[in-house]
Amino acid sequence: MRPFRYERATDPAGAVALLARSPQAAYLGGGTNLVDLMKLDVARPDLLVDVRGVTSRAIEELPDGGVRIGAGVSNSDLAADPLIRRRYPVVAQAVLAGASTQLRNLATVGGNLLQRTRCVYFQDVSTACNKREPGSGCSAIEGHNRDLAILGTSPDCIATHPSDLAVALAAMDATVQTVGPDGSRAIPLTELHRLPGSEPQHDNVLTHGELITAVDLPPLPFAARSYYRKIRDRASYAFALVSVAAAIDLADGQVRDVRIALGGVAHKPWRATRAEDLLRGGPATEERLRRAAEAELADAQPQSDNAFKIPLARNAIVRTVLDLTGTAR
Amino acid sequence: MSAVAPRAMGQPLSRFEGEDKVRGLATYAFEHPVPHPAYLSAVRSTVATGEIIGIDCSQASAQPGVLAVLTHLNAPRLGIDDGELRILQSGDVAFRGQFVGGVIAESSEIARHAAALVRVDYRERPHDVDLESSRERGQLRVPQQTMALFPMDTDKGDVDSALAAAAVQVDSTYRTPWYNHNPLEPHTTIACWTSAGLTLHVSTQHPQGVQTTVATAFRLEPDQIRVFSPHVGGAFGSKGPRHSDLILAVMAAQLVPDRPVRFALTRHQMFSQTGYRSPTMQRVRLGADADGRLTAVAHESIEQTSRLKEFAEHATRATPTMYATPHLQVRQQLAALDLPTPAIMRAPGECVGMFALESAMDELAVAGGLDPVELRIRNEPDTHPLDGLPFSSRSLPACLREGARRFGWESRDPTPRARRHDGWLVGTGVAAATYPTLRLPGSKVTIRVTPDGRHTVLMAAVDIGTGTRTALTQVAADALRVDLAQVELRLGDTAYPPAAPEGGSAGITSWGATICAGADELRRRLAADHGGTVPAEGLEVTVDMPENPHLKQYAMHAFGAQFAEVRVHDETGEIRVPRQLGVYAVGRVVNPKTAHSQLIGGMTMGLSMALHEASILDPRYGHVVNHDLATYHVSSNADVGTVDAYWVEEDDPYVNPMGTKGLGEIGIVGAAAAIANAVHHATGVRIRELPITLDKLLPHE
Amino acid sequence: MPITWSATHDRQGLDIMDTEITLRVDGADHRLTVDTRTTLLDALRERLGNTSPKKGCDHGQCGACTVLLDGRRANSCLALAVAHDGAEIVTAAGLATDGELHPMQRSFIEHDAFQCGYCTPGQIVSAVAMLEEAATGWPSTVTFSPPDGTAGEPDTGPVDLATNPDEIRERMSGNLCRCAAYANMIPAIQEVARS
Incomplete structure (x- = not known):
């Protein structure tokens, strides 16, 4: 690990000012990914600004009936929160599907959203990786890519975003509150992360020094019936091959509204809007679900080792939504 | 006796x-309290093959707290021939990740950072790391010797004719991947040179071996070296032979006399420095008559070694011991590649070899319409099938019967893909296990x-x-x-x-x-x-240790029977193993509590092998790219269901005065085959290449 | 400007930053000087000589370094010591009181829930923390029933570990055991959960 300075910020404005002065500085939340990457020499900050005391650690109801989650809330506290469990079970389930309790105790909500890909080449500085070293090439495209993306890839990068929480938040239409050198703004979670394109070094749209202060969940009564299904190589403590966050609003057997987001398939949490559009206004039958899922995955471009993710994602969507409707096998 | x-x-x-x-x-090796320790961090090659043409230590040396930098230019000349251990003797690089230097510093943080600052320039040579293409190019050879003292190639009768004439035949090729031992405690050393000699705290399976190797390498008398190893945090074979981390630590300590130097490999380094189980390609051919009696058994295995040293795992070793057959052939071939040297890993030989043989036996049972427990019992030999020696004791049928009884095998419908519970296909499988009683x-x-x-x-x-x-x-x-x-x-x-x-x-x-x-x-x-x-x-x-007069009179082996129940999700291919049961014949059990732990530990490692483990080599770079515990999966608690181990009474007066036959390894033998056979029973899909991951079972339509 | 962690730049003049911190470890206060890069794990093992938490992977992938950090289990290998100035840490060595083993430690011995012992201190700290978490009503993925078409009120009460081995398996999955003593850990933990 390279030498670095450590400072503890006391308020968001102070944190932002510290980063604005230091182009190589980084915020430190729980550190569960950043410290990991610093040990690997992938992350090379010369200054860490500790923001754990800066952002809120509270989960509060908003006047519109939504919920605000402070960026400093630990992953464990988020998953255990009774309000979240009651109104947005998919969010609690997604958090619990990731990592381990001892990691979730350290990890913050803000940090979870900004964790970086677990592509093996990104994490190995002795190999080429456009995300880590722009222009060096993508080792994964002709290499070990079983875990990587099938949707929204580019010739420069096929990484996936590893967060489970982000997938559930994408399905819920959450909004990310930030404060940065240019003031504060609200970013829809589905627009926080980006596709790799020709600049895979940029995971998201945040600017240097922009700090996530909170995540807002909008009121969504039917989210009380939601579920997060994660499929992985180990029964626990493993990243997703494919995951599905889903919620459904049924009225008289017809889909009034539905939310579907996928994890493990793209450089960002993949909101399945095409599938959702096809499902609204008709019954949630297995046949319609299957067609909707296939439409969502129609543009998938598998790599040499991950074509299985297409039928896996399709089957996972169908089964997760069917289970939510209470349809027996 | x-x-x-x-x-x-x-x-x-x-x-x-x-x-x-x-x-x-x-206290494990690294933890031994020593005064004023220094810390070593390794520099490793970033090319697979080539030659160092420049090495610049100036930045590393300039770091405050750096005590010394070790390279091939200042390393002592070693008095040892072992190619794996002869590090820093020249600028040659034999595999990616090989040690090319080290930094000794006042703290582990400084040492690690400074090691990253050592700049090494290479003249790269093309490398060859691909076992499959070595085979295709005909670059295989017969190993000069395998790891154990058993015959290499074996021929009895005329296998080809017997196979051609057999009523029921199986001809299948099985593949097992590269495995890394990954004991939770990495390989660690504390080395301290004083005028009196060398003190070592080493995580090792063989303190005397450490002493002898270091004495030879550094031209000392063994009694100038004292090795302590009070507790070892797992090994599974990786800490049996000496590896180059020990040499690097001793070299480094020589540069800072009177200071203890602590060295722990990182988890990433563990994938290239501590040996591994070679991938195997194994072809098994079985022939049987209409009653399921074997008429021919042929087993060939292809493995890899490094160019530095030959190591051949004896994947076919168990095959001649298992079943009565008039015609038998085993063959072993090896490719030397620009890779680290493989080594023994838990149940070397039997572990991977019995995956192939016991999968093939299940295929034979299916092809011949026989119960797989009964098939094995039917082929039980009276004496050792190869040399005709009587067995000192042999209770494989008892293990199979007792296991079948405890597992509830008798009610099993052999039809594949016939049981479904809540979206999960359910199946059961069996395999035999064996391991020689060695001294x-x-x-x-x-x-x-x-x-x-x-x-x-x-x-x-x-x-x-x-x-x-x-x-x-x-x-x-x-x-x-x-x-x-x-x-x-x-x-x-x-x-x-x-x-x-x-x-x-x-x-x-x-x-x-x-x-x-x-x-x-x-x-x-x-x-x-x-x-x-x-x-x-x-x-x-x-x-x-006394001679055993019975060694040449009896064949001495432990046996066992492995049973497993699996569930495979019919839409996602996810695999769960809710139940494993093993019954073993291992002679006298000295301590039933720790013995039980050894056996279930082996079975669970077999589960891990069946479902999770594989080191992925990227042939372009020449190294294992999933070199950490997040991407090289070993079973977690949630992957493990009920695991039961039992043993049958066995009184063996010939093996040793205690009547014990050893049980640290047999638990892993056959465990993966039992699971693969259960997967076939559940789904109708025969998986011949480990690990059994969901993509191999997922319905694609 | 977007965050680019990988950019290289001139670091001349950037010295190692030594900082003095205070840690309360197993009931005893320590003042120590750490490098900003020092993890809690290395501070404990290499500065304070407390080798109860183990280094298995150093990347949060095995759990051998698990300690109670301000009352919650955490991977000490990913926590920078400098960021936890003033923290209270309990290791497996500190779970024993007045020399008496914690019931979880006794149960692990009785059930032979370990072999080489290297992951064991982390397993035991994790298990002790898990009992507390379950009593507080913290859920795991196992706590949530698969959907059945209804949206019932979640039960946020205590989780019974004694009768639910799958809860234990899931909640203990952040601690790998290569010797694979998992099947013995379950009854060891259930026994303590019952009492």
Whole structure:
């Protein structure tokens, strides 16, 4: 690990000012990914600004009936929160599907959203990786890519975003509150992360020094019936091959509204809007679900080792939504 | 060889060092308190093959706190021929990740950072790391020797004709991937050179081996070196042979005399520095008559080694032992590649070989319409199928029957893909297990007795988590015919008499037989010289491991039967193993509690092998790219269901005075085959390449 | 400017930053000087000589370094010491009181829930923390029933571990055991959960 300075910020404005002065500085939340990457020499900050005391650690109801989650809330506290469990079970389930309790105790909500890909080449500085070293090439495209993306890839990068929480938040239409050198703004979670394109070094749209202060969940009564299904190589403590966050609003057997987001398939949490559009206004039958899922995955471009993710994602969507409707096998 | 009557043996004692371990106070090598330690961090090659043409240490040396930088330019010349251990002797690079230097510093943080600042320039050469293409290019050869003292290629009768004539035939190729041992404790060393010699704390299965290797490499007398290894945090074979991390640590310590140098491999480095299990490609051909009696068995295995050193795992070793057949052939071939050198890993040979053979036996059962338990019993040999020796004891049918009874096998419908529960396809499978009863040479023991009746037993054996400290004390108490409380066993220090390595499931056989001989000698001396009374000054004897006169008269092997239940999700291909059950015939069980742990530990490692483990080589770079525990999966708690191990009574008077046959390895043998066979029963899909991951079972339509 | 962690730049003049911190470890206060790069794990093992937490992977992938950090289990290998100035840490060595083993430690010995012992201190700290978490009503993925078409009120009460081994398996999955003593850990933990 390279030498670095450590400072503890006391308020968001102070944190932002510290980063604005230091182009190589980084915020430190729980550190569960950043410290990991610093040990690997992938992350090379010369200054860490500790923001754990800066952002809120509270989960509060908003006047519109939504919920605000402070960026400093630990992953464990988020998953255990009774309000979240009651109104947005998919969010609690997604958090619990990731990592381990001892990691979730350290990890913050803000940090979870900004964790970086677990592509093996990104994490190995002795190999080429456009995300880590722009222009060096993508080792994964002709290499070990079983875990990587099938949707929204580019010739420069096929990484996936590893967060489970982000997938559930994408399905819920959450909004990310930030404060940065240019003031504060609200970013829809589905627009926080980006596709790799020709600049895979940029995971998201945040600017240097922009700090996530909170995540807002909008009121969504039917989210009380939601579920997060994660499929992985180990029964626990493993990243997703494919995951599905889903919620459904049924009225008289017809889909009034539905939310579907996928994890493990793209450089960002993949909101399945095409599938959702096809499902609204008709019954949630297995046949319609299957067609909707296939439409969502129609543009998938598998790599040499991950074509299985297409039928896996399709089957996972169908089964997760069917289970939510209470349809027996 | 007289049998030892069991009093302490057979008691389910908790391990003696348990309190220290649950508090975290048992000290592993790196943790030994030493004054003012320095820390070593390694520099590794970033090319697979080539030559160092420039090495710039200026930035590293300039770091505050750096004490020395080690490269091939200032490393001592080694007096050892072993290609794996001859590091820093030239600028040649033989594999990616090979040590090319090291930095010694005041703290681990400084050492690690400075190691990253050593700039190495290479002239790269093309590398060849691909086993499959070596085979296609015909670049295989027969190994000069395999790891164990068993015949290499074997021929009996005429296999090809017998196969052609067989009523039922199987001809399948199985593949197992590269495996890394990944003990939770990385390989660690503390090395300290003083004018008196060299003190080493090493995480090792063989303190004496460390002493001998370092003496040779650094041109010392063995008695100038003392090696301590009181506790070892898992090994599974990786800490049996010496690896280059030991050499690097000793070299580094030489640069800072009188300072203890601590060196722990990182988890990433563990994938290239500590040996591994070679990938295998195995073709098994079986022929049987209409009743399922084998007429021909052929087993070929292709593996890899490095260009530095030949190591061939004996994947076909178990095959001649298992079943009666008039025609038998085993073959083994090897490709030398620009990769690290493979090494022994838990149940070397049997572990991967029996995955192939026992999968093929299941295929034969399906093809012949026979119950797979009955098929195995039907092919039980009267004597060893190859050399005709009688078995010292052999209870495979008893294991199969007892296992079938406990598992509930009799109600099994053999139809594949016929059971479904809540979206999960359910299946069960069986496989046989075996492991030879080995004894390894090189043990001595010193036993002291004082007039108060207390006995001290000294031996440089080690406990790598197997329960040796406890079980061997039980052996000693019975050999000495005294209560456990009167025996103190001291291990893990080369100041004690040498001991054979911990490996080959041979610990209790080798060390225990030596202790029994020591006890006999002590009694003889007491009677002959002291009228049966311990003299005031006490009495001490030192003896070597005795010969076993029965070795050439009997074939000595442990056997077992593995059963597994699996569930495969019919829409996602996810696999769960809710139940594993094993029944073993392993002679006398010295300590039922620690023995049970060894067996279920082996079975669970077999589960891990079946479902999770594979080191992924990127042939372009020449290294394992999933070199951490997030991407090289080993089973987690949630992956493991009910795991039960039992044993049948076996009285074997020929193996050793205790009647033990070893059980550290047999638990993993056949476990993956039982699971693969259960997967076939559940889904109708035969998986011949491990690991069994969901993409291989997922319905694509 | 977007965050680019990988950019290289001139670091001349950037010295190692030594900082003095205070840690309360197993009931005893320590003042120590750490490098900003020092993890809690290395501070404990290499500065304070407390080797109860183990280094298995150093990347949060095995759990051998698990300690109670301000009352919650955490991977000490990923926590920078400098960021936890003033923290209270309990290791497996500190779970024993007045020399008496914690019931979880006794149960692990009785059930032979370990072999080599290297992951064991982390397993035990994790298990002790898990009991508390379950009593507080913290859920795991196992706590949530698969959907059945209804949206019932979640039960946020205590989780019974004694009768639900799958809860234990899931909640203990952040601690790998290569010797694979998992099947013995379950009854060891259930026994303590019952009492």
